[in-house]
Amino acid sequence: MGEYRLDRLGEQIRDEISRLILGAKIKDPRVSTFLSITRVEVSGDLGYAKVYISSFLEPSETKKGIKGLESAAGFIQGVLGKKLKIRQFPKLTFVFDESIREGFEMVRKIDSLEKSSETGENSPE
Template identity: 30%
Template sequence: MSSHRVERIRELLKREIGSVIRREFPVEELGLVSVNDVEVSGDLRHATVYVSILGTAEQQKQSVRRLQEQRWRIQDLVARSVVLKYMPVLRFVVDDSIARGTRVIQILEELERGQETPRTELNP
């Protein structure tokens, strides 16, 4: 199967899953959920959905648990708008790459501040 086709399917699933989550689940129920990426198996039978959820670690666990419980409903709604021979079985995973990236930037800024000590010039 061509990688171009898999890439198009990944993007299509990402867009549609995000749309279904926004439309069907109120923010009060899941929190603010964003679909960051979808990884599809080569045979298109399974897909891992990477989501970022605004909130504490406990809120994120609860939201992912709720998404997993509702995955059949989400799959059904996505299958109505995406025509594929097989609708992939979805698995939701918290994507903490944004938080890790923010932490790396914070560490770099701390290092820069630590190096900004005043320098004295030597006058001969």
């Protein structure tokens, strides 16, 4: 399958799983609406799809949410299989991704540097 089609399928999977999470359709209490899907990588043979999960929550809470998603993977695959109507639906694996948290920390550090330069702490005099 072409790279563009794999990317498009990954985006469709990401959108549908995000809707399930935000709509509270996944009944597992570990799955929080604060979980975000950063990206989905679909293998070339459509056998597997890695779903990268990130959040502003503590890493331990995010990992609990991932465990909840793993236990609901069959339900998620069933819903997605009906909506996307593809012949072979990939097996979903959920992966912890710290990109949102790292980005938030980076912005916080930049803000603190800007504030310190405004107050004159690092002035070149």
